[in-house]
Structures are given as structure tokens and as C-alpha cells.
Amino acid sequence: MERRHILILNGHPDPDPARFCHALAAAYARGATSAGHTVHRINLSDLDFPLLKTRQDWETGQPCEAIRALQDNLGWTEHLVVIYPLWLGTMPARLKGLLEETFRPAFAFGGEAVTPRAGRLKGRSARVIVTMGMPTLVYRTVFRGHSLKALKNGILGLVGFGPVRDTVLGSIEGRTDHEQLLRRVQDMGALAR
Secondary structure: OOOOEEEEEEOOOOOOOOOHHHHHHHHHHHHHHHOOOEEEEEEHHHOOOOOOOOHHHHHHOOOOHHHHHHHHHHHHOOEEEEEEEOEOOEOOHHHHHHHHHHOOHHHHOOOOOOOOOOOOOOOOEEEEEEEOOOOHHHHHHOOOOHHHHHHHHHHHHOOOOOOEEEEEEOOHHHOOOHHHHHHHHHHHHHHOO
């Protein structure tokens, strides 16, 4: 199996180690490193960055040091893993803000026009892992996986990632199989999928 450079972005804004997203990030990293992949982890809760306020800033502003470091890591990575909890039907606002800051046109499109699937991050795959309180089936059928589709197609796909696979872990607070879920995610890490 080909060894890959993997970046794990833990998109939970709460630094409390009891949050399940932190355990999922650690499990994926364990699986990946045990298989010989090179892993770098970034926790959203550790980052300090401003939120964009204007289109002009998004198009021509200079990113802060934390964002430049994340951009450098994305240039290095061959496989990106994004883990986040579903809050009010979508990703946490700080995670969305981080992605907006990171995927500025100068970085993601080389300053060219923002065109679907024309981003500079082609040739990289991604895995999105979402945790939520509602059942997975309800999220996928009633809510049609809204935030997941937005991230996969409107953000990651737009800047060039593909394929982008997903894992949705529903009813997370009431589940008794957390260890089994962690083993499943660790196995994904070993396969870099």
C-alpha cells in the first residue's frame, strides 16, 4: 500500500478532551501512523484567526500566520480528514470561518477565477466525518445531508479535492458502541480513506 501524507483537521471548536470528535481524530491518526502514513493533526480549538468581513479581504487580504500554516499543510497533504459535530444543521461557525480564511482565491485558485473543480488542490482525496445527535437516516433523508453536501461539493470539491468520502455518525450521545466506532475510524486511517 502506498504511504500518504495525511492532514487531520479536528473541526470541533471546544478544546474539552471529552468531546468525541477529539477521540475520532486520535483514532484516525493511530490507524494511519500504524500503517506507515505520515500524519499531521490540527485542532480548530487551538487556532487563533480573524473572521472575514468583506469580499475584498477574501479576495486580496493577507491571511494571518495560523492560516498560512494551514495552507502550507494543505500543500503538503495528499489526504485530508475533516471531523466536526453538526451544530444547528451545519458545521460550527468557527470551522466555516477557518475554511473561508484558508481557501482564499490566491491560495486555492492561484489568483485565477473561482471555477468549480479548477482549484489548485487537485489530486488530493478527503474524508469528512460528522457527528450528530439526530439519527443518520433522518439527516440523510429529511435534511438531505445539507451541510455535508455543502462541504464536499461547495468547498472541498470546488478547490479540487476528490474523491471526497464521508462518514456520518448519528445519535452519538445515546450510542453505546463508541469503542466500535473508534475502531472503525482507526481502520479508515490505516487505509487512508
